[in-house]
Amino acid sequence: MVTALGPYGSNVFSLISTWQREESQSQDTHSVVLQRMQPEKKESSERDCHLDTCRIPEVPRLVYPKAQLLKPTRVDVLVMTPWFAPIIWDGTFDSAILDAQFRNITVGLTVFAIKKYVVFLKLFLETAEKHFMVGHKVNYYVFTDQPANVPQIPLQEGRQVVVLEVRNYKRWQDISMHRMEMISNFSQQRFLREVHYLVCLDVDMKFSDHVGVEILAPLFGTLHPGFYRGDRQSFTYERRPLSQAYIPRDEGDFYYAGGFFGGSVPEVYRLTMACHQVMMADQANGIEAVWHDESHLNRYLLYHKPSKVLSPEYLWDEHMLQRPPLLRKLRYVAVPKNHAEIRNR
Numbered sequence: 284m285v286t287a288l289g290p291y292g293s294n295v296f297s298l299i300s301t302w303q304r305e306e307s308q309s310q311d312t313h314s315v316v317l318q319r320m321q322p323e324k325k326e327s328s329e330r331d332c333h334l335d336t337c338r339i340p341e342v343p344r345l346v347y348p349k350a351q352l353l354k355p356t357r358v359d360v361l362v363m364t365p366w367f368a369p370i371i372w373d374g375t376f377d378s379a380i381l382d383a384q385f386r387n388i389t390v391g392l393t394v395f396a397i398k399k400y401v402v403f404l405k406l407f408l409e410t411a412e413k414h415f416m417v418g419h420k421v422n423y424y425v426f427t428d429q430p431a432n433v434p435q436i437p438l439q440e441g442r443q444v445v446v447l448e449v450r451n452y453k454r455w456q457d458i459s460m461h462r463m464e465m466i467s468n469f470s471q472q473r474f475l476r477e478v479h480y481l482v483c484l485d486v487d488m489k490f491s492d493h494v495g496v497e498i499l500a501p502l503f504g505t506l507h508p509g510f511y512r513g514d515r516q517s518f519t520y521e522r523r524p525l526s527q528a529y530i531p532r533d534e535g536d537f538y539y540a541g542g543f544f545g546g547s548v549p550e551v552y553r554l555t556m557a558c559h560q561v562m563m564a565d566q567a568n569g570i571e572a573v574w575h576d577e578s579h580l581n582r583y584l585l586y587h588k589p590s591k592v593l594s595p596e597y598l599w600d601e602h603m604l605q606r607p608p609l610l611r612k613l614r615y616v617a618v619p620k621n622h623a624e625i626r627n628r
Protein backbone atom coordinates (compact mmCIF):
# COMPACT_ATOMS: atom_id res chain seq x y z
CA MET A 284 0.00 0.00 0.00
CA VAL A 285 0.99 3.59 -0.37
CA THR A 286 2.54 5.04 2.72
CA ALA A 287 4.79 7.60 1.14
CA LEU A 288 2.52 10.22 -0.30
CA GLY A 289 5.09 12.10 -2.30
CA PRO A 290 4.10 15.70 -2.71
CA TYR A 291 0.49 15.05 -1.68
CA GLY A 292 0.94 15.84 1.98
CA SER A 293 -2.19 17.95 2.06
CA ASN A 294 -4.45 15.01 1.33
CA VAL A 295 -7.62 14.73 3.33
CA PHE A 296 -6.71 11.53 5.05
CA SER A 297 -3.56 12.65 6.73
CA LEU A 298 -5.75 15.59 7.62
CA ILE A 299 -8.23 13.33 9.36
CA SER A 300 -5.75 11.74 11.69
CA THR A 301 -4.27 15.09 12.62
CA TRP A 302 -7.67 16.63 12.99
CA GLN A 303 -8.82 13.77 15.16
CA ARG A 304 -5.98 14.21 17.59
CA GLU A 305 -6.61 17.92 17.89
CA GLU A 306 -10.36 17.64 18.19
CA SER A 307 -10.47 17.68 21.95
CA GLN A 308 -8.36 20.81 22.03
CA SER A 309 -10.52 22.91 19.77
CA GLN A 310 -14.21 23.39 19.19
CA ASP A 311 -13.56 25.33 16.03
CA THR A 312 -12.74 22.36 13.87
CA HIS A 313 -13.28 24.19 10.64
CA SER A 314 -10.36 26.49 11.30
CA VAL A 315 -8.40 23.49 12.45
CA VAL A 316 -8.95 21.95 9.04
CA LEU A 317 -7.60 24.98 7.27
CA GLN A 318 -4.63 25.15 9.59
CA ARG A 319 -3.86 21.50 9.03
CA MET A 320 -3.71 21.84 5.26
CA GLN A 321 0.05 22.40 5.47
CA PRO A 322 2.04 20.42 2.91
CA GLU A 323 4.67 19.40 5.49
CA LYS A 324 2.08 17.98 7.87
CA LYS A 325 2.23 14.33 6.98
CA GLU A 326 0.87 11.57 9.10
CA SER A 327 1.52 7.95 8.49
CA SER A 328 -1.51 6.00 9.59
CA GLU A 329 -4.10 3.50 8.41
CA ARG A 330 -6.00 6.37 6.85
CA ASP A 331 -3.03 7.18 4.62
CA CYS A 332 -3.35 3.83 2.95
CA HIS A 333 -6.47 5.03 1.29
CA LEU A 334 -6.45 6.11 -2.34
CA ASP A 335 -8.79 8.48 -4.06
CA THR A 336 -8.75 10.21 -7.40
CA CYS A 337 -6.32 12.87 -6.12
CA ARG A 338 -3.68 10.23 -5.55
CA ILE A 339 -1.56 8.11 -7.80
CA PRO A 340 -3.25 4.73 -7.49
CA GLU A 341 -0.96 1.80 -6.78
CA VAL A 342 -2.56 -1.43 -7.92
CA PRO A 343 -1.42 -5.06 -8.03
CA ARG A 344 -1.03 -7.04 -11.26
CA LEU A 345 -4.44 -7.13 -12.91
CA VAL A 346 -5.71 -8.46 -16.21
CA TYR A 347 -8.30 -6.33 -17.95
CA PRO A 348 -9.16 -5.17 -21.47
CA LYS A 349 -7.12 -2.13 -22.38
CA ALA A 350 -8.79 1.16 -23.20
CA GLN A 351 -8.78 2.07 -26.90
CA LEU A 352 -7.98 5.67 -27.50
CA LEU A 353 -9.67 5.83 -30.88
CA LYS A 354 -12.72 3.84 -29.81
CA PRO A 355 -14.38 5.78 -27.03
CA THR A 356 -16.74 3.58 -25.04
CA ARG A 357 -19.43 6.27 -24.97
CA VAL A 358 -20.06 8.71 -27.81
CA ASP A 359 -23.70 9.41 -26.98
CA VAL A 360 -23.19 11.29 -23.72
CA LEU A 361 -20.83 13.81 -22.14
CA VAL A 362 -18.31 11.91 -20.02
CA MET A 363 -16.32 14.86 -18.71
CA THR A 364 -17.37 18.24 -17.34
CA PRO A 365 -15.62 21.38 -18.61
CA TRP A 366 -13.67 21.39 -15.32
CA PHE A 367 -12.41 17.87 -16.00
CA ALA A 368 -14.59 15.95 -13.59
CA PRO A 369 -15.62 12.54 -14.93
CA ILE A 370 -19.35 12.00 -15.47
CA ILE A 371 -20.03 8.41 -14.48
CA TRP A 372 -21.95 6.33 -17.03
CA ASP A 373 -22.03 2.62 -17.69
CA GLY A 374 -19.14 1.77 -20.01
CA THR A 375 -16.82 4.52 -18.76
CA PHE A 376 -15.19 2.60 -15.92
CA ASP A 377 -13.69 -0.78 -15.10
CA SER A 378 -14.62 -2.01 -11.64
CA ALA A 379 -11.67 -4.43 -11.55
CA ILE A 380 -9.25 -1.49 -11.62
CA LEU A 381 -11.32 0.71 -9.32
CA ASP A 382 -11.92 -1.99 -6.71
CA ALA A 383 -8.16 -2.52 -6.53
CA GLN A 384 -7.58 1.21 -6.29
CA PHE A 385 -10.14 1.66 -3.52
CA ARG A 386 -9.44 -1.50 -1.53
CA ASN A 387 -9.33 -1.21 2.26
CA ILE A 388 -11.67 1.74 2.45
CA THR A 389 -14.78 2.09 4.57
CA VAL A 390 -17.77 3.88 3.13
CA GLY A 391 -20.38 5.55 5.32
CA LEU A 392 -23.91 5.74 3.92
CA THR A 393 -26.22 8.24 5.62
CA VAL A 394 -29.95 7.73 5.35
CA PHE A 395 -32.82 9.32 7.26
CA ALA A 396 -35.96 7.45 8.23
CA ILE A 397 -38.05 9.81 10.31
CA LYS A 398 -41.71 9.32 11.15
CA LYS A 399 -43.50 7.31 8.46
CA TYR A 400 -40.40 6.97 6.29
CA VAL A 401 -39.16 4.04 8.42
CA VAL A 402 -41.29 1.85 6.14
CA PHE A 403 -38.75 2.41 3.35
CA LEU A 404 -35.77 1.10 5.34
CA LYS A 405 -36.19 -2.62 4.79
CA LEU A 406 -36.13 -2.57 0.99
CA PHE A 407 -33.48 0.17 0.99
CA LEU A 408 -31.08 -1.84 3.16
CA GLU A 409 -31.82 -5.20 1.56
CA THR A 410 -31.14 -3.87 -1.93
CA ALA A 411 -28.07 -1.97 -0.70
CA GLU A 412 -26.63 -5.27 0.50
CA LYS A 413 -27.06 -6.62 -3.03
CA HIS A 414 -25.74 -3.64 -4.99
CA PHE A 415 -24.01 -0.98 -2.87
CA MET A 416 -20.22 -1.17 -2.50
CA VAL A 417 -20.26 -4.96 -2.65
CA GLY A 418 -16.99 -6.37 -1.35
CA HIS A 419 -16.16 -3.19 0.58
CA LYS A 420 -16.69 -2.19 4.20
CA VAL A 421 -19.84 -0.17 4.75
CA ASN A 422 -21.34 1.58 7.76
CA TYR A 423 -25.02 2.31 7.26
CA TYR A 424 -25.81 5.33 9.43
CA VAL A 425 -29.57 5.26 9.93
CA PHE A 426 -30.85 8.51 11.41
CA THR A 427 -34.25 7.93 12.93
CA ASP A 428 -36.66 9.05 15.63
CA GLN A 429 -37.72 5.40 16.14
CA PRO A 430 -34.70 3.18 16.77
CA ALA A 431 -36.96 0.27 17.71
CA ASN A 432 -38.47 0.23 14.22
CA VAL A 433 -35.21 -0.14 12.32
CA PRO A 434 -35.47 -3.57 10.67
CA GLN A 435 -32.80 -6.17 11.31
CA ILE A 436 -31.53 -7.49 8.03
CA PRO A 437 -28.71 -9.94 7.30
CA LEU A 438 -25.47 -8.15 6.39
CA GLN A 439 -22.37 -9.20 4.49
CA GLU A 440 -19.10 -9.35 6.43
CA GLY A 441 -17.53 -5.97 7.15
CA ARG A 442 -20.83 -4.14 7.02
CA GLN A 443 -22.90 -2.79 9.90
CA VAL A 444 -25.99 -0.73 10.62
CA VAL A 445 -25.41 2.11 13.08
CA VAL A 446 -28.66 3.58 14.40
CA LEU A 447 -28.45 7.25 15.31
CA GLU A 448 -31.42 8.60 17.23
CA VAL A 449 -32.37 12.12 16.19
CA ARG A 450 -35.33 14.43 16.65
CA ASN A 451 -38.13 14.84 14.16
CA TYR A 452 -39.81 17.96 12.79
CA LYS A 453 -43.44 18.66 12.04
CA ARG A 454 -42.99 19.61 8.38
CA TRP A 455 -41.42 17.18 5.91
CA GLN A 456 -39.50 20.10 4.41
CA ASP A 457 -37.81 20.69 7.78
CA ILE A 458 -36.95 17.01 8.12
CA SER A 459 -35.38 17.06 4.68
CA MET A 460 -33.45 20.29 5.29
CA HIS A 461 -32.19 19.40 8.75
CA ARG A 462 -30.40 16.39 7.29
CA MET A 463 -27.61 18.84 6.42
CA GLU A 464 -27.27 19.90 10.06
CA MET A 465 -27.34 16.35 11.37
CA ILE A 466 -24.82 15.04 8.85
CA SER A 467 -22.45 17.89 9.65
CA ASN A 468 -22.80 17.31 13.41
CA PHE A 469 -22.13 13.60 13.14
CA SER A 470 -19.29 14.14 10.67
CA GLN A 471 -17.45 15.98 13.38
CA GLN A 472 -18.51 13.64 16.16
CA ARG A 473 -17.75 10.30 14.56
CA PHE A 474 -17.75 9.93 10.77
CA LEU A 475 -14.28 11.47 10.49
CA ARG A 476 -12.74 8.71 12.49
CA GLU A 477 -14.97 5.88 11.27
CA VAL A 478 -15.15 6.16 7.48
CA HIS A 479 -13.23 7.53 4.51
CA TYR A 480 -16.17 8.59 2.36
CA LEU A 481 -19.79 9.52 2.95
CA VAL A 482 -22.64 8.83 0.56
CA CYS A 483 -25.80 10.74 1.52
CA LEU A 484 -29.04 9.29 0.20
CA ASP A 485 -32.84 9.56 0.24
CA VAL A 486 -34.57 6.57 1.83
CA ASP A 487 -37.61 6.35 -0.46
CA MET A 488 -35.51 4.53 -3.05
CA LYS A 489 -34.07 1.12 -3.79
CA PHE A 490 -30.90 -0.14 -5.44
CA SER A 491 -31.47 -2.11 -8.62
CA ASP A 492 -27.96 -2.40 -10.09
CA HIS A 493 -24.28 -1.93 -9.21
CA VAL A 494 -23.31 1.19 -7.25
CA GLY A 495 -19.64 0.88 -6.38
CA VAL A 496 -16.42 2.77 -5.75
CA GLU A 497 -16.61 4.40 -9.19
CA ILE A 498 -18.73 7.09 -7.51
CA LEU A 499 -16.14 7.97 -4.88
CA ALA A 500 -14.30 11.27 -5.11
CA PRO A 501 -13.51 14.19 -2.82
CA LEU A 502 -16.89 15.73 -3.74
CA PHE A 503 -19.60 14.32 -5.98
CA GLY A 504 -23.14 15.19 -7.01
CA THR A 505 -25.74 13.40 -9.13
CA LEU A 506 -27.64 14.66 -12.16
CA HIS A 507 -31.34 14.98 -11.33
CA PRO A 508 -33.22 12.64 -13.70
CA GLY A 509 -35.84 15.26 -14.50
CA PHE A 510 -33.37 17.81 -15.86
CA TYR A 511 -30.39 16.08 -17.44
CA ARG A 512 -31.52 17.06 -20.94
CA GLY A 513 -32.58 20.55 -20.03
CA ASP A 514 -30.91 23.91 -20.40
CA ARG A 515 -30.36 26.39 -17.60
CA GLN A 516 -33.73 28.02 -18.08
CA SER A 517 -35.47 24.77 -17.21
CA PHE A 518 -33.54 24.20 -13.99
CA THR A 519 -35.65 24.77 -10.88
CA TYR A 520 -32.90 26.68 -9.08
CA GLU A 521 -33.98 29.22 -6.48
CA ARG A 522 -34.54 32.43 -8.46
CA ARG A 523 -35.28 34.93 -5.69
CA PRO A 524 -32.19 37.01 -4.88
CA LEU A 525 -33.30 37.27 -1.25
CA SER A 526 -32.54 33.58 -0.72
CA GLN A 527 -29.02 32.34 -0.06
CA ALA A 528 -29.73 29.63 -2.64
CA TYR A 529 -30.21 32.18 -5.43
CA ILE A 530 -28.67 31.33 -8.79
CA PRO A 531 -28.91 33.90 -11.60
CA ARG A 532 -30.41 32.74 -14.90
CA ASP A 533 -27.11 32.98 -16.76
CA GLU A 534 -25.32 30.60 -14.37
CA GLY A 535 -25.46 26.89 -13.63
CA ASP A 536 -23.77 23.72 -14.86
CA PHE A 537 -26.28 20.99 -14.03
CA TYR A 538 -29.32 20.48 -11.85
CA TYR A 539 -28.18 18.17 -9.08
CA ALA A 540 -30.50 15.94 -7.04
CA GLY A 541 -30.83 16.40 -3.30
CA GLY A 542 -31.11 12.66 -2.82
CA PHE A 543 -27.59 11.53 -3.78
CA PHE A 544 -24.37 13.38 -3.00
CA GLY A 545 -21.20 12.71 -1.08
CA GLY A 546 -17.45 12.78 -0.92
CA SER A 547 -14.63 12.58 1.58
CA VAL A 548 -15.74 13.23 5.14
CA PRO A 549 -14.05 16.66 5.38
CA GLU A 550 -15.69 17.78 2.11
CA VAL A 551 -19.12 16.49 3.10
CA TYR A 552 -18.64 18.22 6.44
CA ARG A 553 -17.91 21.50 4.65
CA LEU A 554 -20.86 21.10 2.28
CA THR A 555 -23.44 20.14 4.92
CA MET A 556 -22.21 22.77 7.36
CA ALA A 557 -22.36 25.47 4.67
CA CYS A 558 -25.83 24.41 3.48
CA HIS A 559 -27.15 24.31 7.03
CA GLN A 560 -25.80 27.76 7.79
CA VAL A 561 -27.36 29.36 4.73
CA MET A 562 -30.68 27.60 5.41
CA MET A 563 -30.62 29.17 8.89
CA ALA A 564 -29.91 32.56 7.32
CA ASP A 565 -32.87 32.10 4.96
CA GLN A 566 -35.09 31.18 7.88
CA ALA A 567 -34.03 34.33 9.75
CA ASN A 568 -34.98 36.31 6.64
CA GLY A 569 -38.37 34.60 6.39
CA ILE A 570 -37.62 32.80 3.13
CA GLU A 571 -37.44 29.08 2.26
CA ALA A 572 -35.78 27.99 -0.96
CA VAL A 573 -38.12 26.51 -3.56
CA TRP A 574 -36.66 23.00 -3.34
CA HIS A 575 -35.34 23.26 0.20
CA ASP A 576 -31.99 21.53 0.79
CA GLU A 577 -31.78 20.64 -2.92
CA SER A 578 -31.74 24.33 -3.89
CA HIS A 579 -28.89 25.01 -1.47
CA LEU A 580 -27.00 21.93 -2.64
CA ASN A 581 -27.24 23.24 -6.19
CA ARG A 582 -25.83 26.59 -5.24
CA TYR A 583 -23.00 24.98 -3.26
CA LEU A 584 -22.05 22.71 -6.16
CA LEU A 585 -22.10 25.62 -8.60
CA TYR A 586 -19.40 27.39 -6.62
CA HIS A 587 -17.58 24.28 -5.37
CA LYS A 588 -17.23 22.22 -8.52
CA PRO A 589 -17.68 18.52 -7.78
CA SER A 590 -14.77 16.22 -8.65
CA LYS A 591 -17.14 13.58 -10.06
CA VAL A 592 -20.68 13.84 -11.42
CA LEU A 593 -22.96 10.81 -11.40
CA SER A 594 -25.25 10.26 -14.39
CA PRO A 595 -29.00 9.68 -13.90
CA GLU A 596 -28.22 5.94 -13.84
CA TYR A 597 -27.59 6.67 -10.18
CA LEU A 598 -30.96 8.28 -9.53
CA TRP A 599 -33.96 7.46 -11.62
CA ASP A 600 -37.72 7.40 -11.33
CA GLU A 601 -39.33 4.79 -13.57
CA HIS A 602 -42.84 5.98 -12.78
CA MET A 603 -42.20 9.61 -13.64
CA LEU A 604 -39.86 9.21 -16.60
CA GLN A 605 -39.51 7.13 -19.70
CA ARG A 606 -36.14 5.43 -19.86
CA PRO A 607 -34.08 6.67 -22.82
CA PRO A 608 -31.73 4.23 -24.66
CA LEU A 609 -28.67 6.08 -23.35
CA LEU A 610 -29.57 4.89 -19.85
CA ARG A 611 -28.12 1.41 -19.97
CA LYS A 612 -28.51 0.75 -16.28
CA LEU A 613 -30.88 1.86 -13.56
CA ARG A 614 -28.86 1.63 -10.38
CA TYR A 615 -30.90 3.44 -7.74
CA VAL A 616 -34.56 4.13 -8.35
CA ALA A 617 -37.49 5.80 -6.62
CA VAL A 618 -39.98 3.68 -4.74
CA PRO A 619 -43.47 5.08 -5.37
CA LYS A 620 -44.95 6.84 -2.37
CA ASN A 621 -48.30 8.38 -1.63
CA HIS A 622 -47.29 11.90 -0.64
CA ALA A 623 -50.52 12.70 1.18
CA GLU A 624 -50.32 9.50 3.20
CA ILE A 625 -46.61 9.48 4.05
CA ARG A 626 -45.68 13.13 4.57
CA ASN A 627 -46.59 15.45 7.44
CA ARG A 628 -48.16 12.75 9.57
Ligand SMILES: CC(=O)N[C@H]1[C@@H](OP(=O)(O)OP(=O)(O)OC[C@H]2O[C@@H](n3ccc(=O)[nH]c3=O)[C@H](O)[C@@H]2O)O[C@H](CO)[C@H](O)[C@@H]1O
Pocket residue numbers: 394395396397398399400455458459484485486487540541542543574575576577598625626627
Ligand atom coordinates in the same frame (compact mmCIF):
# COMPACT_ATOMS: atom_id res chain seq x y z
C1 LIG B 1 -34.48 12.00 -5.05
C2 LIG B 1 -34.22 13.39 -4.63
O1 LIG B 1 -33.36 14.04 -5.19
N1 LIG B 1 -34.95 13.82 -3.59
C3 LIG B 1 -34.91 15.20 -3.12
C4 LIG B 1 -36.27 15.86 -3.39
O2 LIG B 1 -37.47 15.33 -2.91
P1 LIG B 1 -38.29 14.06 -2.46
O3 LIG B 1 -39.66 14.24 -2.90
O4 LIG B 1 -37.64 12.81 -2.90
O5 LIG B 1 -38.22 14.21 -0.84
P2 LIG B 1 -38.54 13.09 0.26
O6 LIG B 1 -39.98 13.05 0.58
O7 LIG B 1 -37.91 11.83 -0.14
O8 LIG B 1 -37.75 13.71 1.52
C5 LIG B 1 -36.33 13.68 1.55
C6 LIG B 1 -35.83 12.66 2.60
O9 LIG B 1 -36.06 13.17 3.91
C7 LIG B 1 -36.34 12.08 4.79
N2 LIG B 1 -37.70 12.23 5.37
C8 LIG B 1 -38.57 13.13 4.84
C9 LIG B 1 -39.83 13.30 5.43
C10 LIG B 1 -40.19 12.52 6.54
O10 LIG B 1 -41.30 12.60 7.10
N3 LIG B 1 -39.29 11.62 7.02
C11 LIG B 1 -38.06 11.45 6.46
O11 LIG B 1 -37.29 10.62 6.92
C12 LIG B 1 -36.21 10.79 3.97
O12 LIG B 1 -34.90 10.30 4.06
C13 LIG B 1 -36.51 11.29 2.57
O13 LIG B 1 -36.02 10.42 1.56
O14 LIG B 1 -36.26 17.19 -2.84
C14 LIG B 1 -36.09 17.22 -1.43
C15 LIG B 1 -36.22 18.67 -1.02
O15 LIG B 1 -37.46 19.16 -1.43
C16 LIG B 1 -34.74 16.64 -1.07
O16 LIG B 1 -33.69 17.44 -1.56
C17 LIG B 1 -34.64 15.24 -1.62
O17 LIG B 1 -33.34 14.73 -1.36
Ligand SMILES: [Mn+2]
Pocket residue numbers: 485486487542
Ligand atom coordinates in the same frame (compact mmCIF):
# COMPACT_ATOMS: atom_id res chain seq x y z
MN1 LIG C 1 -37.10 11.07 -1.92
